Amino acid sequence: MSGLGDHIRNSQVWTSIFRPGSPMRADGGDSPRNRAYVVMNNVLYHLHPVKVKRHGVKLSYTLCLGGLSFFLFILLTITGIFLMFYYRPTSPQAYIDMQALATDVAFGQLVRNMHRWGAHIMVLAVFLHMSRVFYHGAYKPPREFNWVVGIILLLLTLLLSFTGYLLPWDQLALWAVTVGTNMAAYTPVFGDQVEFALLGGVQITADTLLRWYVLHVLFLPFIITIFMAVHFWRVRKDGGISGPL
Amino acid sequence: MAELPEHLQKRAAEARAKASGTPSPDAAPAAPPSGNGAAGNGSGGNGSGGPGRDLDAEAAQYGVPRALLERAMFARARKDGTAVPQLVGAGAPAASASAGTTAGAGSTTVTTSAPAGPPPGVRTQRLLTVVKAGAIQGTTREPTDKVNVWPHLLAIEFVALLGMLAFLTLLSAFVDAPLLEFANFNEQPNPSKAPWYFLGLQELLAYFDPMVAGVIIPGFGLAALAFIPYVDRNPSVRPSDRKLAISIYTIFFMAAAVLTIFGSFFRGPGFNFTFPWRDGIFFDDLLTILGHE
Structure with a gap:
């Protein structure tokens, strides 16, 4: 059996998939060189540098909050795509689809639960990440602008969560969003215009549902992805994780 | 074996001769300076300051610029504390003239030490200031205690991810x-x-x-x-x-x-x-x- 395993791991197909240094390869044993290659030769891992300051890997320093926020975003994207297969943003079909998710779709209820609770946890994680960064003074030069990008990401996270809040099209969704958008109407000078643009009318209708659906599944994820890319890139460019206290 | 250039072979032959005790132009004996050491100037390579050297001839012979030979000669003399060999030939007059002057004055040491001024044909420069090399943008890093992301950080992240997922x-x-x-x-x-x-x-x-x-x-x-x-x-x-x-x-x-x-x-x-x-x-x-x- 080991002979077959070696044969596969030395095959051209296998070595073309796993780049040099990968532990999956026959020559991917543990060495300082391969440890560097693992990070450099992987599209996902090379978000990281090859090496980080020792204090940066201490759990008590970051509590993994930024990474968990990112992971929750990915998880919400995956579960959200699953939900999109079964959801139509029209009235009353949206509500019927929600009921069907709970009764007819395999794992539908579980995935919807994960999407909703995950969204709440992500809001919390992003907020706590911001507080962690503040208490470490990690926004100080040269990281000032990345803090600003982080505030934008916090705002976008709240907007993503809030636009998703309407989509179940039940009493909770309708009236929570009513309360929220009523506040936006008090914006000085152009409050009515803001509310009209948000709702796609003077009050919440099925048009609002479609508008918030597009914001929720396309527009805001698109924007937040761009800002996340800038955020991660600036973490690296501004000298990696901030210093110890 | 590759053909060695002629001047290198000649130099090697001279070095061999020097090693075997035969006097050669380079072998300046560590003779104590004496008042008349430099007196036999211009007579053709038998002064006590060492055999005279015809730098022009050597330059032509070895294909080395005369100025370099001269500089090497003075440097060696200064380093070893030995007498500067007498110069003969076309390049000699200036040096031998100065040597003759000091010798005539009865000096015992001056002629054998390195001359105060630079020898003719040697350019000297004064060091005004030292500008330390440094990039406009700092590229050197402070040495910090670092660990490999794989496996130290990725393992932690993976566990955190699994914990959150669970x-x-x-x-x-x-x-x-x-x-x-x-x-x-x-x-x-x-x-x-x-x-x-x-x-x-x-x-x-x-x-x-x-x-x-x-x-x-x-x-x-x-x-x-x-x-x-x-x-x-x-x-x-x-x-x-x-x-x-x-x-x-x-x-x-x-x-x-x-x-x-x-x-x-x-x-x-x-x-x-x-x-x-x-x-x-x-x-x-x-x-x-x-x-x-």
């Missing part, structure tokens, strides 16, 4: 997300509450004008958050140096938390004050978690 899956397996009745525009639930992260703002609405509570406070709050790095000019990251900044942030953090908790649990029908343990919880998302539905 927690979320278990929570979702046991607690269903709320789904109330179909949206009804004619029947407003009492109380109507915003999502929990906006409940702090909704709580503010109970105290302030909607424009203040709903727009100005959150707007200025966000702007203030974004401007923190530009307002806080204190370079230190040590908590003991940042008492004011930490106090202000903590006050606002706690205020937001208290307002949110208050709006979530202590506001009942009509958004009036209530005790959750007396009148029940009016917070739909949490109700499902607590299993009241």
